[in-house]
Amino acid sequence: MSEPIGIGLLGLGVVGTGVARTLLEKRESIARRVGRALELRRILVRDTQRPRALSGLPLTTDPDAVLDDPAISVIVEVLGGEEPAHTYIRRALAAGKHVATANKEVMAKHGPELVAAAAARGVDVAYEASVGGGIPVIGPFRLDLLANDISQVTAIINGTTNYIITRMSQAGLDFATALREAQEAGYAEPDPRNDIEGIDAAYKLAILATLAFHARVHPNDVYYEGITSLSPSDFRYAEELGYAIKLLAIGKQTDQGLELRVHPTFLPTSSLLASVDGVFNAVQVDGDLVGRIQFYGRGAGAGPTSSAVVADVIDLAQRLPGEMPIRAQATAYEARPIGRIEDVHTRYYLRLVARDRPGVIAAIASVFGQLQISLASIIQKEDVPADGPNGESGETYAEIVFMTHRAHEAAVQQARQRIALLPAVARIGSVIRVED
């Protein structure tokens, strides 16, 4: 075999350690697959003195030592965050090096620009691990699904929130307890905002929608809501009504353009996505030729994420600049109109607490009627505490749940505001969209 191919690693955390371990432990089988050995030449970290799971590695705190090393042909970026990761990727591409990254924030915000910069230099940027960890999903969009017109992508792509939701649903935990449990189990970060507020899923949806719809989608185009206002009673009502609640990322082609949204969603328990529990992820794709397909598996963790990153490295190492033709990224990112959340049409679940008096349901139903929202079902449970702004002691309160037929989002939001102002209503618990 000829000279080894030099690999530079940016980051040696959860994923970087998994990647380094895989490159070392599978050195021989990877060399057979590539046709040449891969050599881990330099690893960028913040602190070289910190104890590491792997010893004897060529650590450095100097990014130039990795990015400017002429013997490094493939850079693996697993630092995380937008900067300096974005700048380092740009520099690596400009220097004619291939890049493999697991960074959803960078790819969501700068993907099309980086792909173009790579193509201009005759190299490639690979990012299989940026969505769905070990689940092959970027590769299929870049190759296997290219003949399809894709109408919809529906995904559970944040393992942290899916774990929390599963615990709330199955063990009846409230949100704060389930979050604490996820943090103790290592499934949620000490600062969990990006996950629980839906931001991480919005980044990933931006990446998937860019590929699925060959469109220029920025994370700012994605409407997102997190899971922080879900309560155990929402899960009980969902079950009673035959639904599961999931944080869904939905990308749809509509006559108005692309509909891109991340929010808690009622899904029929009979649907395949409803049974995706715990830290597992799933991506469902509807294509005109292929029909409905699903990808399912572990969306995070050192093993699954290294599976995707090292596969990218092997692929890139097989087509080094000057040795093999670079495969064009077969997508033209068109500017497409993005629909507004106010224009969404779907069914809705609305839970509220009101005084248990005659005429209350009729007053609420009349607000729905004025706004052309038709009701599919109503559930009422008596004797609940009314700890809301309009609640008074000495009164009996009832929790009331409304399921609507298909309605206009703008009308439902207006109904929510008007109902909250009714004197008999103590508080609106939640409003959750339903996908049938």
Ligand SMILES: NC(=O)c1ccc[n+]([C@@H]2O[C@H](COP(=O)([O-])OP(=O)(O)OC[C@H]3O[C@@H](n4cnc5c(N)ncnc54)[C@H](OP(=O)(O)O)[C@@H]3O)[C@@H](O)[C@H]2O)c1
């Ligand atoms: N964790 C997962 O399961 C998973 C799954 C899919 C995708 N990802 C993505 O993979 C990437 C890495 O995630 P991770 O969980 O491995 O992160 P992590 O455990 O926090 O590791 C980050 C590594 O990068 C180094 N680093 C960070 N900023 C640096 C800087 N400015 N200069 C030099 N070194 C720097 C850190 O150095 P020190 O070690 O010296 O602190 C550390 O080794 C992220 O983009 C993440 O979204 C992660």
